[in-house]
Amino acid sequence: MARSRSISGSGIWKYLNHAYYLRRPIRLALLFIVFLYVSMLEELKGVGDGKSLMTQKDVPEDPVVIKRRQKVKEAMIHAWSSYEKEVCQEYAREVEKLAFKLLELISISLGLPGDRLTGYFKDQTSFLRFNHYPPCPNPELALGVGRHADAGVITVLAQDNVGGLQVSRRSDGQWFSVKPNPDAFIINIGNCMQVWTNDKYWSAEHRVVVNSSKERFSMPFFLFPSHEVNIEPLKELISEDNPPCYKKYNWGKFYVARNRSDYKKLQTENIQIDRFKAA
Ligand SMILES: O=C(O)CCC(=O)C(=O)O
Numbered sequence: 001m002a003r004s005r006s007i008s009g010s011g012i013w014k015y016l017n018h019a020y021y022l023r024r025p026i027r028l029a030l031l032f033i034v035f036l037y038v039s040m041l042e043e044l045k046g047v048g049d050g051k052s053l054m055t056q057k058d059v060p061e062d063p064v065v066i067k068r069r070q071k072v073k074e075a076m077i078h079a080w081s082s083y084e085k086e087v088c089q090e091y092a093r094e095v096e097k098l099a100f101k102l103l104e105l106i107s108i109s110l111g112l113p114g115d116r117l118t119g120y121f122k123d124q125t126s127f128l129r130f131n132h133y134p135p136c137p138n139p140e141l142a143l144g145v146g147r148h149a150d151a152g153v154i155t156v157l158a159q160d161n162v163g164g165l166q167v168s169r170r171s172d173g174q175w176f177s178v179k180p181n182p183d184a185f186i187i188n189i190g191n192c193m194q195v196w197t198n199d200k201y202w203s204a205e206h207r208v209v210v211n212s213s214k215e216r217f218s219m220p221f222f223l224f225p226s227h228e229v230n231i232e233p234l235k236e237l238i239s240e241d242n243p244p245c246y247k248k249y250n251w252g253k254f255y256v257a258r259n260r261s262d263y264k265k266l267q268t269e270n271i272q273i274d275r276f277k278a279a
């Protein structure tokens with residue numbers, strides 16, 4: 001069905017030549033995102049006349065501007081109403097199936113039954129995110145996404161052909177660029193898998209650099225467990241020689257706290273799985 005290739009020593013896999021039925025929705029969904037953002041840009045240009053942005057209050061009562069705004073608004077409502085929404089739902093369903101297949105294969109690779117981990121997803125909190133990185137005149141001064149490891153179980157990332165994703169090598173932290181391929185998924189191991197496997201599988205740090213001339217679109221699907229699940233090293237993988245590297249933590253509470261710390265860096269402590277490391 002598909003071929004996978006590890007990006008050396010990084011814990012990130014490229015999942016190549018995936019089945020055709022998955023490729024089609026990706027293309028459609030990416031097209032859709034492009035459409036949506038072009039609509040938004042048009043709206044901004046309409047309001048600010050392409051020069052500077054004005055607040056809603058400052059918009060002159062110019063019929064051309066209002067007409068354009070109205071058209072864009074209609075287009076956007078239409079965009080979320082039927083076909084594209086269905087495309088996104090279809091995509092989410094298919095990509096979720098792939099994530100569960102990977103979950104099964106990972107369980108087997110650990111010498112566990114294929115369905116060992118499925119019980120943690122009865123009320124899963126997984127979601128699909130649409131990322132848009134506009135071009136940046138000084139790319140060396142900015143990052144699209146700062147360094148982080150994904151918090152969940154598995155991430156399935158689709159991207160266009162612009163590139164910008166970089167992954168840090170586990171042994172020395174050196175950053176490597178991931179060659180973009182719109183026909184491949186990037187599969188990323190998340191923190192939960194790192195804890196379940198007691199550090200056997202590694203949740204690689206990654207970041208996104210921006211481009212001076214091209215905008216970029218990407219679409220990660222995050223496979224997340226149910227809110228109430230407690231994450232701890234799997235009992236079957238623990239022994240006297242391999243004692244647990246992490247203490248138990250609750251997924252839902254951890255995720256909420258981590259999000260708060262990611263978005264309010266100044267006021268709040270930054271919460272990562274390292275805090276659950278066993279002494
Ligand atoms: O846009 C990308 O390539 C990666 C985004 C990412 O790392 C994330 O959303 O967690």
Ligand SMILES: [Fe+2]
Nearest residue numbers: 148149150206
């Ligand atoms: Fe990420």
